[in-house]
Amino acid sequence: MMVTWRAPVDLFDDPAFDYSRQLAAQITDYIRRMGPVMPHRLPPEEMEYTTLPQILSKLKPIPVDEYEKNRLQYIQFVTSQTSGQETTGPSHD
Amino acid sequence: MKQYLPMKVTVSIIKADIGGLPGHAWVHPKILEFAAERLREEQRSGLLIDYFVYNVGDDMSLLMTHTKGENNPDIHGLAWSIFKEATENIAKKVKLYGAGQDLLKDTFSGNIRGGLGPQVAEMEFEERPSEPLVVFAADKTEPGAFNLPFYRIFADPFNTAGLVIDPAMHQGGFRFEILDVYEGKVYLLDAPENSYDILGLIGTPGRYIIRRIYRKSDLVQASVTSVERLNLIAGRYVGKDDPVAIVRAQHGLPAVGEVLEAFAYPHLVEGWMRGGSHVGPLMPAKMVSIDQERKIALGPKMTRFDGPPKVIALGFQLHDGYLEGPRGLI
Ligand SMILES: [Mg+2]
Numbered sequence: 001m002m003v004t005w006r007a008p009v010d011l012f013d014d015p016a017f018d019y020s021r022q023l024a025a026q027i028t029d030y031i032r033r034m035g036p037v038m039p040h041r042l043p044p045e046e047m048e049y050t051t052l053p054q055i056l057s058k059l060k061p062i063p064v065d066e067y068e069k070n071r072l073q074y075i076q077f078v079t080s081q082t083s084g085q086e087t088t089g090p091s092h093d
Numbered sequence: 094m095k096q097y098l099p100m101k102v103t104v105s106i107i108k109a110d111i112g113g114l115p116g117h118a119w120v121h122p123k124i125l126e127f128a129a130e131r132l133r134e135e136q137r138s139g140l141l142i143d144y145f146v147y148n149v150g151d152d153m154s155l156l157m158t159h160t161k162g163e164n165n166p167d168i169h170g171l172a173w174s175i176f177k178e179a180t181e182n183i184a185k186k187v188k189l190y191g192a193g194q195d196l197l198k199d200t201f202s203g204n205i206r207g208g209l210g211p212q213v214a215e216m217e218f219e220e221r222p223s224e225p226l227v228v229f230a231a232d233k234t235e236p237g238a239f240n241l242p243f244y245r246i247f248a249d250p251f252n253t254a255g256l257v258i259d260p261a262m263h264q265g266g267f268r269f270e271i272l273d274v275y276e277g278k279v280y281l282l283d284a285p286e287n288s289y290d291i292l293g294l295i296g297t298p299g300r301y302i303i304r305r306i307y308r309k310s311d312l313v314q315a316s317v318t319s320v321e322r323l324n325l326i327a328g329r330y331v332g333k334d335d336p337v338a339i340v341r342a343q344h345g346l347p348a349v350g351e352v353l354e355a356f357a358y359p360h361l362v363e364g365w366m367r368g369g370s371h372v373g374p375l376m377p378a379k380m381v382s383i384d385q386e387r388k389i390a391l392g393p394k395m396t397r398f399d400g401p402p403k404v405i406a407l408g409f410q411l412h413d414g415y416l417e418g419p420r421g422l423i
Contacts, residue, residue, distance in 0.1 A: 031361070033360070034241065034360050035292070035296075036293070036296045037360070038296060038299075039372055044300070055293055056290075056293050056294065059282070059290060059294075061273060061278035061280045062278060062280075062281070064278060065277070072312075074279075074281065075281060075307055075312055078281055079281050079287075080279075080280040080290075081282060081286070
C-alpha cells in the first residue's frame, strides 16, 4: 500500500473561513471606492518616500491672509498650477 | 407680474457645541428654542431677513440670512451672545456635559473667526431667479470629511451627470480653493484640468481642505465649508471642529440630487470618540423633527461609541433672502 503524501494541505480550505472571505471582499469593494483619500491612502508621514511630495511641491500656494484680502482678484487671475514651461522636461535651447 | 430684482444676500451659518445631553450625544432642545426666540427678535428688529436653528449631535447651527455681508460684527456678535447666554442660562444651570466648551474666549472683538471657538460658513451672492440651497452639518468628524463628497459633486461626472450634459458646467468646470490648515496657505486649482493635483492634496483631509468652490465660466460661488487655519499651541495643532457647509444648486450648478448623491457612499472620516481619535463611516442621518412654526429642526443623536460620525442635509429655496423650507434631504 502507498502511504506517502507529497502535497501540502490547503489549510484555509474550510467553510469556516468562507464568511471571512466574504467580509474581506466587501471591505475591499467598500474601501477601494475611497480612491486616493486617507485612510485608504496612507497618511503623509508614510508617503514621505513616495513620489507624492515631489508632485505637490510643484504647486504654488498663496498665504491665506493675503488671499482673503483680495479674494476676487486671486480667483480671477491666479492658479496654483505652474505652467507647462516651468515643469521639468526636455529643453530645446 | 412681479418684477425680478437681483439682490445681494448673505447666508451665514455659525455653529458651536455649548454642552451635550448626555455626554456628547445631543443638544438640549431648550437651547434650540432659546436660540430660535433670540433670532426671531432680531428678525423683527430688522437685522436678519430670516433664520433657522438646528443641530446634529451636540452641535447647534444658527442659519441666518441678511444683507450685511460676510464677517459682519453685528451678525457674529449676535451669534456669540446667543451662545454665551444659552451657556449661562441653560447649559451651566442644568450642568450639560462640557457646558460652554466651544466658547474659548471671554470677550467678543468684532469677529467670531480666528480662535474664538465657534465655526463659520458664510457666502454673499446675488440671488438667482431661483436659488436652491443645501446646508450640511456633521458631528464627530472634521471639515476635511467634506473633501471626498464635494470633489465628487463638482468634479466627478460619474456622480454629477451635469458636468457632461449641462453646457454651463461642461464649459469650464470648477475652481477649487483648498486651505492648508497647518501652513495657512491657499491653493487655487481647476477641475477637470488639475484634478490629479486636487486629489493629491485633499487625500490628506486633516491638512488640505476644500473651503470654497467657484464655477469657472463666471466665478459664481457654489459652496463654502467652515474651516480656519489651525493654531499651533504648545507643539500641537488645535482648532479642528465639526463642520458645516453651504451648497448652491441647479441652473448651471449640480442638481440637488447630484449634491446628495455623493453622500450615498459612507466614506471613512476622522473624528470619532475621545477627542476624535477614531475613524468611522460618515452616516447620512435623518432629522428627528422639523418645526416650521418655530423654525427649529431637531437633529439626530450620537449614541453608539458616541457616533458613528453623522451628516445632515437641509434643503431650502431662498427667495428675497427668505428661507422657504426646509425639507430634510437625507
Ligand atoms: Mg460635536
